[in-house]
Amino acid sequence: MKLRTRKILPKRFYAASALEVAPRLLGKILCHKRNGILTSGRIVEVEAYLGGEDPASHAYRGKTPRNAVMFGPGGHAYIYFTYGNHNCMNIVTGKEGEAGAVLIRALEPLDGIQVMKRRRKRVKKEDLTSGPGKLTQALGIDRRLNGADLTEKPLWTCEESPNQRVDWVATPRIGITQAVRLPYRFRIRGSKFVSRRS
DNA sequence: GTAGGGATACACT
DNA sequence: GTGTATCCCTACT
Numbered sequence: 769m770k771l772r773t774r775k776i777l778p779k780r781f782y783a784a785s786a787l788e789v790a791p792r793l794l795g796k797i798l799c800h801k802r803n804g805i806l807t808s809g810r811i812v813e814v815e816a817y818l819g820g821e822d823p824a825s826h827a828y829r830g831k832t833p834r835n836a837v838m839f840g841p842g843g844h845a846y847i848y849f850t851y852g853n854h855n856c857m858n859i860v861t862g863k864e865g866e867a868g869a870v871l872i873r874a875l876e877p878l879d880g881i882q883v884m885k886r887r888r889k890r891v892k893k894e895d896l897t898s899g900p901g902k903l904t905q906a907l908g909i910d911r912r913l914n915g916a917d918l919t920e921k922p923l924w925t926c927e928e929s930p931n932q933r934v935d936w937v938a939t940p941r942i943g944i945t946q947a948v949r950l951p952y953r954f955r956i957r958g959s960k961f962v963s964r965r966s
Numbered sequence: 967g968t969a970g971g972g973a974t975a976c977a978c979t
Numbered sequence: 980g981t982g983t984a985t986c987c988c989t990a991c992t
Contacts, residue, residue, distance in 0.1 A: 815987070826986095848973085849974090850986055850988065851971065851972080851973095851988045853970075858987080901989060902988090943987050943988070
């Protein structure tokens with residue numbers, strides 16, 4: 769991986785609503801350093817989840833121990849365990865007290881690809897991070913990082929060039945049973961690394 | 967197409 | 980405290 773200047777995204781990047789922040793996260797880079805090993809990937813697919821007005825959101829029925837960080841200030845990680853096997857990572861958005869988060873659905877692997885292959889027991893680059901449960905496994909992210917501040921190590925988000933243009937499309941979210949028609953899923957157009965389900 | 971897997975939330979006692 | 984329906988999924992057939 770060639771070294772380029774990567775700037776950590778500031779807190780204010782996450783201050784807007786999940787619907788606004790979600791497309792802006794496309795093209796940004798998610799990094800995790802664990803045991804001295806860096807793994808990272810470019811965000812190519814996300815979904816926005818709002819608060820009380822979004823029936824598909826964990827925050828829809830109000831604050832609980834699980835979803836509490838969704839109600840905190842933006843710029844933190846909301847990580848939960850589901851289906852008995854998988855962790856999913858969201859990025860909390862908005863101000864303290866208002867719920868909202870962006871689910872990271874897929875990445876394009878950048879750093880630590882050999883480590884990802886070992887963790888995933890897969891060799892194809894397209895199989896490493898092309899789904900929300902896959903990417904947390906590849907990057908070694910689990911619930912211990914729930915609530916982590918994304919402007920600091922070991923888990924953070926950054927960008928290579930501030931004004932880069934990203935060509936994206938909005939489509940309905942997937943894997944949910946409520947509010948399935950809302951176009952709250954955002955993908956980089958043409959990326960090979962987006963998730964498969966639809 | 968579906969088995970697998972475990973946490974969570976909520977309705978009940 | 981217990982029962983149970985559900986879940987922002989993956990890997991296999």
